Amino acid sequence: MEYTSLTDKEKALLDSLKDAIAAIDTEIAKVVAHKILDAKIDPRIALKYSFAEAAEIVGAKFDCGELFLPHLVMAGDLMEEVGTILEKDIPPNEIQKKKTIVIATVQGDMHSVGKNIVSTMLRSSGFIIHDMGVDVPSSAIIQKAKEVKAEMIALSSLLTTTMHYQKEVIDDLVSMKLRDQFKVMIGGGPVTRQYAESIGADGYGKDVIEALEEAKRLLL
């Protein structure tokens, strides 16, 4: 079943779900999710269409200052909850696995604000996020990425004296012959695209919006 083959009534239901998620109205979103299942609409279409469109709207509203960080958290929670309802009617082997990202501020660096915003935005856009916090040693980041079978490692550094650890993670991945298993995206105040390229990172985000676009480019 494709979106284009749906009736207008069915499309309206998907729009209602999209609108409820974008409005971060969990109760309505849950009711609509059940209606979608009752209407025998393929839930995979709802996940693909309603979730993606809603995430775009939420991201745009955050970008223009209409929504704030807590709204991104709540949107992420809502999508997890409603996603679980919809996925019940999808055979386990047909559930599209979400991409997993391990994110951390590198060792020696206590700055959390930028990393938190990126982490929250990525989650509200449908990625599975393992946020390890601040001052995280390179070895712990790699260990976590292996453990959760992540597709990407995202590293924040706000200090010139901690940027080195972004390179260390990449160098260690190479030494451990794991470099091909993970995309690495970096960011933070002193970090530039040139620096990202010079240390062999796959991606760079100068701000939250660019980080999201970069994650989508690399993983989706």
Add this chain to the structure above:
Amino acid sequence: MTRLSFWEILKRSKMGPMLEEKDFDLLMFKKTQDLQKEYGIKYDPEKPVDIDGVQADRIYQAGVELFLDLGTYCTTTKRIIQVSAEELKSEIEACPAEINLGQGSDRVKMSHRDVEGNQDVIVIAGIQTAPFSDGEMMFKIYKGCAMGRSVDGIWGGILLKIEGQHDVIAGAPSEIYQYKKTVEILRRAVAAAGRPGMITINNAPTNPATIAMFDENLGLRRSDYMEVTGMSEMKVAYDDLNRTAFALAHGVTIHGTHSSVIGGFSATPEGAAIVSVAGSLQLIVVQKAETFRCGAVESRIKSRATRRNLWVASTAIQGISRNTRLIVDGSMGDHPGAGPGTKQYLYESAAGHVLSTVMGAHSTEGTRKFVVGNVCNFGTPLESDWMGEVCKGAVGMDREAASYLVKYLLAKYEAHLMNPPEGETFEKLFDQETLKPLPYYQNLYGEVKEELRSQGLNFIR
């Protein structure tokens, strides 16, 4: 009145209610938004300055209520540190209303300042925590900053290479070594400027390196201060509290900083102002600060001098200044988006420092473009002079005049905040032989100074 013991705070950090960090963040958001409505707090972009203090008083009361209701989240123990209203009242009253910093003839008194007050404003300038290319350059720039007549102290930075080739890395042995060695240069530079007892401040990425800089002869002294940081927003970790533990044992003044985040969990400008007050209370109660920087950052714009941030920080500062005898640091012009050598740097810096001073704060967080990156020598002594001249010139100014000036300045730079001019390094702005500003920069400085004088800023010189 007595202050709550630090050891009692630690005890509560191990016995308070447990909560997941995400739940604390969302609880703070909800409570902040409720308080915003309950107290009728409203940000009006047309009025970036609260002239009558009505909003400021409401923000102060809401900040007190938030701090008492919510407490401080300890990320180490995942518990909430809470205090009672009586304990908070006692803590505020027991905090000093004046302290002394520096030594000998360079000693200064830093006291509570009133809104529109005539009390001296203490200015600690210098290019805060920035990288320098080599020891000689660092010495020259520090010395130049220390010679500024309107400057009471200076911040240090870091040399990124040891012996010109080995990287300095936070958390590695190179960090302790290099911060300790570079603070010696800072101390020699202020002595060479004829101000051996001047306040010097520096802050390394990790605690061991920060603590290692304290040395009465060659480093930071007990007459300087130690900076402790509260995590945004309304959180603390044992890592932060280690600095407090050292400062209490060592006998050095504790200066706290905390930033609410506009667009973060405090969400709106109104919420960020409330959290700025609550975060300041956290600094004195939990982290035992005697002076503290009250302020905010934008989640998206890399400047502290945005219209919203000017309102958030200045109204929160005003609320604290009007309702307590605490010693507040504003430093609102410390991180412009524009770089040195540009008019916009001077405009942004002036907007922040004028408001900070008029609202009853000192400015002790140095000068620096918001994002320096790994560009070395990205600043000059002239920005320190500017910070000092603006702050001291704004003493005694009233809020009406400050509001007029800030609106004038915002009109000059606000449209360029997303893409501010990059600015130039010391080498491009100063004569390397005479260590004087190049004519272009000196003229630009003089031009902006005369412009602001004509708009009501009463420069002393």
